[in-house]
Amino acid sequence: MTEIAEGVVRPLIDNTAGRRPVGLLLVAIPVFLMIWLVIWPAINAIGRTVWRTGASGETSFDLSSYGFFFSDRYSLDNLAVTLWTTMVCAILLLVICLPIALYLRFSQGRLSAYVQALAIFPMFVPSIILAFAFIRVLGPNGMVDILLNAVDLPKIRTPYLTPWGPVIGLVWDNIPLTVLILLAGLGSVANQSVEAARDVGANALQVFWHIILPRISNSILVALSFSVLGIFSSFTLPYLLGPASPEMLGPFMQRTLREVQDPIGAMTQAVIAFGFCIAFGLFYVRSVARNQGK
Amino acid sequence: MTTLTRARARMDWPGVFFATLLTVAIVGPLLVVGTWAFTEVWRFPNVIPQQFGFRFWGQTLGRADVWNALMLSLRLTTVVTLLSAAICLPAAYAFARMSFPGRNLLFFSFLAGHAFPKFGLLVAIAAIFLQLNLIGTFWGVVLIQLVGTLMFMIWIPVAAFQAVDRRMEEAARDVGASPLRVFWSITLPQAGPTIAAAVLLSFVGTFYETEGAWLIGAPGIRTMPVLMISYINNQMVIQYGAVLSVLLWVPSFIALMFARRVIGGGAFARGFGG
């Protein structure tokens, strides 16, 4: 048995290959795709909506598309419903997923495994099937109406084609990842940390507030950021389940680009979406980078 | 994990509560769709269909637009997944094992895709594709779906490669294997299952990708998800949608079974930043 010297840490990255550019060659194509199709479009969208080419061909600094957006009643309504939907979804996700994650963290057994499987399940249901199921259950003459009718209760006012439609669908769709992210964060709370708190006299609520919450605050923010980034500009569920007017930014952008055929307008809306999400985006990137660096 | 609740092997009431709630909310709707797929006649207000049958399966599968969409989706998804694996896996190995200038910066740049609101980014890309005449073309959709797989196919394989015990590789070198042989016989088999799961998830995710396909592909390229959207919007016969839903969902279920191990591991959630 060879003796390993004390304190020698085997590096994860094999530095003996030197800083040869072989690695660069291997990563070149994905990096190029990333730059061309993610970074460049974002910059391009900002650029083309801010420096406009006039009819005579000269380019000038021109914020008129933004001016239009913020003075147009219709656009502002859409923005408002988007903000409202995102906020309501975020709150509902937290209210639903945090208790589930806490339950899963502190219990074991078959029932707990079943609950976990169910919570992860929506990840494997494509959004369109979800939309279809939603309409069949909560839509007019859907399953809920059928069941209510069977017990002689009045039919519900269907959330289909109201702003609540996308909310229900988006929450359903985002439960798995939110639960997973929260569970991963809860994993870093040691059992003995919680036991020590109970030992000094904290009840369940106090343990949650003083011990667990501070430790998972980062996870909660990451889960929120991820959901917000997905929900703010989502398309499929709002398009299928939401009202035609006001519509969320996702369907609005799609219509502006493909039906109204106004690329500048659509890009303006996209940049505005970037702006509203930038805090979440930056936070998310910083969090993941720090996490991976550990 | 130790049980910290005060319960003395009594009823796990929170568990029962969550299980019931989730079963109704999550399994319930899908059961309804499943029932519709095997229904011939179901008129309100019956609680269950008046008549069961397979008639609509024949009808749905007999439609030309369904087959075209299915074939197209499969071709598209296969091309995207193969391309993605081909360009991302070597890159993942490089990120995991090699040191080169800019490694950290480039690695974290793959997060950029998730830092923007997704559809907003798609619209910005579509604006560029407009100028490049890529709208409504096969390769336009390939490109957009390829970008969607990048983060997945880089971060998870990187974690897989890094998780291979270096001592196993060193032991192989010790008995005389060349570096290439070590990679083939030790590293790849060890990292293989996780990478296979990532590829599978990538395939399934791409198959169901809706937003990019709709935005870039319409009207020329209609994938299965896009077809379903038109069915829902045009309020076609309900059973068509139900049959398609069941059909569409089968690959997802298979992926679920195979990818369970990857989902369960903490690496997956950490890949999303948890």
Place this chain on the structure above:
Amino acid sequence: MSVLHIRQVTKTYSGGTKAVDSFSLDVADGELVCLLGPSGSGKSTLLRMVGGFEQPTGGQITIDGEDVTHLPPERRPTGMVFQSHALWSHMNVFKNLAFGLRLRRMPAAVIREKVEAVLELVGLSGYGERATGQLSGGQQQRVALARSLVLEPKILLLDEPFASLDQHLRERLREEVRDIQQRLGITTLFVTHGQDEALSMADRIVVMANGKTEQIDRPNVIYREPQTPFVAGFIGTMNLIEGAVSDGNFMRADFTLPLPVSDGPAILAVRPEAIDLTISETPEANVHRVTDYGTHGLVDLDLADGTRIKSMVAHPDMFQTGQGVQISPRAVTAYRDNRPIYRS
């Protein structure tokens, strides 16, 4: 000033395995009792049941006459020091110590006073502002101890608190904890698998195996008068020789020893330091290896059937591999049916 009574406590897991089997113990006021045993002996499970982190399947636990068997940990007058110190990493040392006091709504001035007093008690005055991650392993365990002591619990519970520390630190902390415990007169239950720890710290030791008690006694009694072969073999080095008694003689291979007990099987327990060896032409055993430790030597002997016997000698250079020797134990204990039947 508290008395702990544990009455026939049992812990059965689904599937039937008994982690703790009908355990009883009375801990007197101010006593430090060690639960000693190998992994799986049930000692940690028992401690956790006293602390309230596991529920007994049967039995009763009372503290000062109050039945606490089914009370949750936050309502029990016990304080636990965990193996992993379990300090809250998002709080500094002061806040870790003050947390329990804040829960009891004590005024800030009183909290400050108590925290400073307990920090001084464990030798960490002035460390209040430090982050827990900045402390060394030993300091972290001291803070963990302080966290329990500051609440003045009736019973102090320690779950192998030094297991993750190195040898020297362990010995030093051992003495400090014992000093503090005696100074405060706090009734303490201490779990360990290290017999050195138990022998040096405890007022009494409970040797446990497979969830059951093997022996409860003072340390020197445990060492000198082990009541079962298990205890005999667990504490210190011990030769356990299985053999048979016939006509007043214990026999194993060529080794015989007069033993005034009835015929039948028996296990002979003899400490290495209690064996005299004489070189002989008619050997009972042969020398397998001699190891010189400077102050003494250890001679490994082989009986004819391969049984290994260890013997401690003052002059190891007198012996060589292969030599034949006669074995003369000065003090033995013989066991039959898990009970001592003879002790010399």
